Amino acid sequence: MNEQFGVCNLSLVPIRTEPSDKSEMSSQLLFGDHFTILENTGKWLKILTAHDEYEGWIDIKQFDEIEHSLFVALHDLNTILGPFVSNFITKVSANEKLHLVAGSNIPNTLDKFFYLGNTKYKLEGETFRPTIDNFRSSVIEVAKFYLNAPYLWGGKSVFGIDCSGLTQMVFRHFGLKLRRDAYQQAEQGELVAFLQGAQGGDLAFFDNEDGRITHVGIMLDNERIIHASGQVRIDGIDNQGIFDKGLNRYTHKLRIIKRIVV
Structure with missing residues (x-):
């Protein structure tokens, strides 16, 4: 059987752990995210995402099938919408607006127009090509864009996000x-030996009573962290873990700190 490929053609599509509307959402696809189709039940697709190699199920009505050549091309079309709440494109044939979230993938445009599969769209706004060159100077600003976003298991947008969705x-x-x-x-990344040596943009990981890593946040400096817990928030951190002043107690036990950008 030949491999089949798809791309997300909606703003946010839930990825579920099982092929059922009642199954929990484990992640989300953003517009322009592409994937390999592993299984097709007629109502549900089991997929493997290209961005993070994540498996799950999506509704068969929430994607466009694409050729392998476009699937490969989308690996290199690293152009996205920036950290703004108001992003939208227009589906040209129907003159319909589609509101998108920050980080959505937009293929290269020609005079503001682009195709995704067989559908023609018009970009209403600006895109940018991400680069690590300004990571240290801008990572905190981008992280704060998500500040106060409500916690949502599997979420990846300012309207609902989980801890690893925030970092991703x-x-x-x-x-x-x-x-x-x-x-x-x-x-991923390299180990930071001591909390005192942490820099803005480093990732701090936290474990549960069984020693399993269950939480992650982004260090703002070596004393503060931004993370999704109830909502995206900024809390103090020390060698013991995250301290919530509102609750007047530690909420997460520090395990390790990793540096992705060396």
């Missing part, structure tokens, strides 16, 4: 690919 989306704005889950991200 912030790093996406610099062309850096993080895996989807916190324990997977903990396997």
Whole structure:
């Protein structure tokens, strides 16, 4: 059987753990995210995302099928929408607006027009090509764009986001690919030996009582962290972990700190 490929043609599409509307959402696709189709039930697709090699199920009505040549090309079309709440494109044939979230992938445009599959769109706004060159100077500003976003398991937007979704989306704005889950991200980068040596943009990981890494946040400096817990928030951190002043207690136990951009 020949491989089949798809691309997300909507603003946010839930990836579910099982082929059911009642199944939990484990992640999301943003517009322009592409993937390999692993299984087709007629109602659901099991997919493997190209960005972070994440498996899950999406509704068969929430994608466009694409040729392998476009699938390959989308690997290199690293042009995205910036950290702004108001982003939209127009579906030309129907003259319909499609509101998109920050970090959505937009193929190269010609006079503001582009194709995704067989559909023609018009870009209403600006895109940019992410680069790590300004990571240290801009990572905190981008992270704060998501400040106060509500916590949503599997979420990846300012309207709802989880802890590893936050880190993944912030790093996406610099062309850096993080895996989807916190324990997977903990396997990336280089170890920072001491909290005192942490820099803005380093990732701090936290474990549960069983020693499993279950939480991640972005260091603002060696005393503060931005993370998604109830909402995207800024808290103090020390060698013991994250201290929530509102609750007057530690909420997360520090395990390790990793540096992705050396």
